[in-house]
Amino acid sequence: MSLRGRTLVATILVLTGLGTGQAQAQQHAGPVPLTRQQAYAQAAKAYHVPENLLLAVSYLESRWDANKGLPSTGGGFGPMHLVDGTLVPAGEHFADGDEDPRGDTSRPALHPKAPASAARAAGQAAQTLQEAARITGETPGTLRTDPAANIRGGAALLARYQQDLGKPLSADPAAWYAATVRYGGTDWFAGQVYDVIRTGASRTTDDGQRVALPADPAVRTAARAANDSETECPRDLGCEWIPAPYQQISPNGPTDYGNHDLGDRPKSQKIDFIVIHDTEGYYPNDVRMVQDPTYLGWNYTVRSADGHVAQHLKAKDVGWQAGNWYINSKSIGIEHEGFLAQGGTWYTEAMYRSSSELVRYLARRFHVPLDRAHILGHDNVPGTVPSTVQNMHEDPGPYWDWAHYFDLLHRPLHASAGRHSGEVMILPDYDTNVVPYTGCDAKNPSAACPPHGGGSIMLRTEPHDDAPLVKDIGKHPTTGGTATMSVYDHSARAATGQTYAVADRQGDWTAIWYLGQKAWFHNPRTQPTAVGARGLVAVAKPGATSVPVYGRAYPEAEAYPAGVPVQTLVPMQYTFAAGQAYAVVGSELGEYYYSKLFDRTGATVVKGKLRYYEIQFGHRVYFVKADDVNLKPAW
Structure with a gap:
């Protein structure tokens, strides 16, 4: 330890009343790690930033997660999203050009290739990580990987922004509005920071830290x-x-x-x-x-x-x-x-x-x-x-948090029927629902993804953990439908908020009807991954051996006017057999928008009388004709 470090420790010990022997013992034992909550409190105190403001800014940036030191899409790191503007990422949504995003045969298929990617623009606050390093004396590497140091860096930046604006380091969070705008980049971001302060928040972070921000309804700003x-x-x-x-x-x-x-x-x-x-x-x-x-x-x-x-x-x-x-x-x-x-x-x-x-x-x-x-x-x-x-x-x-998203939509997902209902809604606890996916590392796709909570559950052919995954013959046509644990492979997964008809129950396991088969998932009463739902299910009409399933709800042939080509109703490759049931989640009348020419000559919306039901058939929704099924209450 340097002379400066020994002097600092001695000063702290005098202030706290610890004796020399106690000091030596504490130095030998090493520092006690801060909890995430303590890290916010200490950083706020050190840089004279209101603690609730620091917590709220961080919540908007990262939900207080450390994210394992990995960069964000904006090149940011840690709970305070300190941006390293030197990073240059690559990759785009339709980069492979193997899908027709328009999804219609009335004109030539569109297979766009993404234009060559340019370097990412610097973002909302270019190189704030380097700026925080200069202010705090921490190395950029430490700010990327040490959550406590990252939080101190964010607090230091907020204080610097407040001072640059010629404003005092006030204890009133409302006095920091302009500095918050500069930190987040937009007035909307700043407005949401104050909304979080007013409503409060609490959660367990990705590395198991419990953090809470008490509500302060009195805080007001002129955010617009x-x-x-x-x-x-x-x-x-x-x-x-x-x-x-x-x-x-x-x-x-x-x-x-x-x-x-x-x-x-x-x-x-x-x-x-x-x-x-x-x-x-x-x-x-x-x-x-x-x-x-x-x-x-x-x-x-x-x-x-x-x-x-x-x-x-x-x-x-x-x-x-x-x-x-x-x-x-x-x-x-x-x-x-x-x-x-x-x-x-x-x-x-x-x-x-x-x-x-x-x-x-x-x-x-x-x-x-x-x-x-x-x-x-x-x-x-x-x-x-x-x-x-x-x-x-x-x-x-x-990894999309549908439960949290629906909370923000003011439509929280919840049970609507008892646990023995004939229909269930998938609703695992996001933070503790850790599925061992692979494929997150493009250079090593067989490697396990970093452990993280998520909103999907895996589906198996039998009610035990080592049973094979259910099959999806559409997603995997060349392997007989064999599903994988790849994060990119949804073929044996059900997601938060989706509702399914129950096919069976055994102990802590529940089976649902899924792509023409029984699909089992672990659903213990003490930590359920699904809850009872109330709704209607579709079953084959008496005498029918199976029901055709469609990817589009197009009208009957008689509805098409002259000049508009009739769209063939092509059944999918899946089987909806008699004896199975699928949750009915919507109802549609057949409809087709015909638009083929740039000048819109002949553009027509064809509306039919053929009714379809939208069903939760697999991970994706599909459609069945109302004439092919009967509906019955799931409960």
């Missing part, structure tokens, strides 16, 4: 974030208008245009779904690509670090975002900056909050039910025909 005038967003979200181009791709003819279709929703078609994506890429590149007419368009992008929202398409227009034209034409697509294999570490609270505020607004405006049958992940969207299932996307993946 203005939306661009072109945007369709809730007031004060601070949405930016970055339009996607509707443009013909010359000289390839009138059927080659991009990167979306014009429409007249909800007048022409009801919007029934909101699709949650992650970008598998970085915000600056994503907004650059959505402005490329040769790529594809979606409605909104949400930035990870601060929850900033950009709108690209009006709600009336149809984005090419879900790989299923029926879903595209009846949905709004929201992309979230991030990677599904890293989602447990860096789907930020700021992003969850701005996204949920946006979804609440859209659901109210277009009367979209706030449930998991209508707020879909991209991984819940069905394939259109058997050949498309294999390449359908898996985002936002098992």
Whole structure:
């Protein structure tokens, strides 16, 4: 220990009343590790930052997680998301070009390749990690990996920002509004910080630390974030208008245009779904690509670090975002900056909050039910025909916290029936539901992912832990349906908020009907992973041996006018056999939006009388004709 270090220890011991012998014993034993809660308290005291402000800023950035020293999509580290602006990531959502995101055969299939990725822009506060290192004297490496040092670095930055603004280091958190804006990057972020202070929060972090922020309803600020005038967003979200181009791709003819279709929703078609994506890429590149007419368009992008929202398409227009034209034409697509294999570490609270505020607004405006049958992940969207299932996307993946998201939507997920109901809702405890996935390391895909909580459970062929996983012949057509533990493979998983018909029970195990088979999961009474649900289930009509399952709810042939090609109703490769039951989660009348030419000549919405039921058939939803099934109460 240096002379300076020995002097500092001696001073502390004099102040605390410890004697020399006690001091020597304590030095020999080493420092007592701080709890995460203590780290916030000490950092706040050291830099004269209100402790509740420091906690709230950190909660918005990381939910107080250390994230194992791994960088965020914005190049940030640790509980305070200190940004290393020198990092240059790569990768994009449709980079492989193996899926037709429009999902329709009325025009040539679109297989866009992502443009060459540029270096990530510096972000909301370029190189704040290096700035914190200069202020605190800590090394950048320590700030990346030591949570307590990272928290001190964040406190030091807030204090420096407050001083740069010529303001005192006040004990009143409301006096720090401008410094909070500078730290987070937007007025909306700062407003959410004060909302967290008012409501309070508590949780157990990714490394087992219990942290709490008591509510202080009296804190008020004049937070206001203005939306661009072109945007369709809730007031004060601070949405930016970055339009996607509707443009013909010359000289390839009138059927080659991009990167979306014009429409007249909800007048022409009801919007029934909101699709949650992650970008598998970085915000600056994503907004650059959505402005490329040769790529594809979606409605909104949400930035990870601060929850900033950009709108690209009006709600009336149809984005090419879900790989299923029926879903595209009846949905709004929201992309979230991030990677599904890293989602447990860096789907930020700021992003969850701005996204949920946006979804609440859209659901109210277009009367979209706030449930998991209508707020879909991209991984819940069905394939259109058997050949498309294999390449359908898996985002936002098992680390998206659906339970927390629905809390923020003000529609908390909960039991609606007793534990012996004939239907269950999947609802594991996110923080303790640690599934041993593989595939998070692209260089070593067989390696185990870092342990982390999640919102999905694995499904097996028998009621025991070492039984094989159930099969998905659509996702794995060349291996007989064999599922894997890859984080990218959802074929033997059920996700939080999804409801299924119960097929059987044995002790602590529950079986559900899933892709034509019994699928077992561990569901102990002391720590349940599913709760009772109340609803209707679909069963085959008497005399039928099986029921066709469809990826699109298209009209009957008689509904199509002259000039609009009849869309063939192609059953999927799965079996819905007599004796099985599937939860009915929605109802649709057959509908098809025909749009083939750039000038919209002949564009028509075909509406039929054929009714379909949306069912939770596997990890994805599918459709059955109402005429093919009977409904009965699950309870």
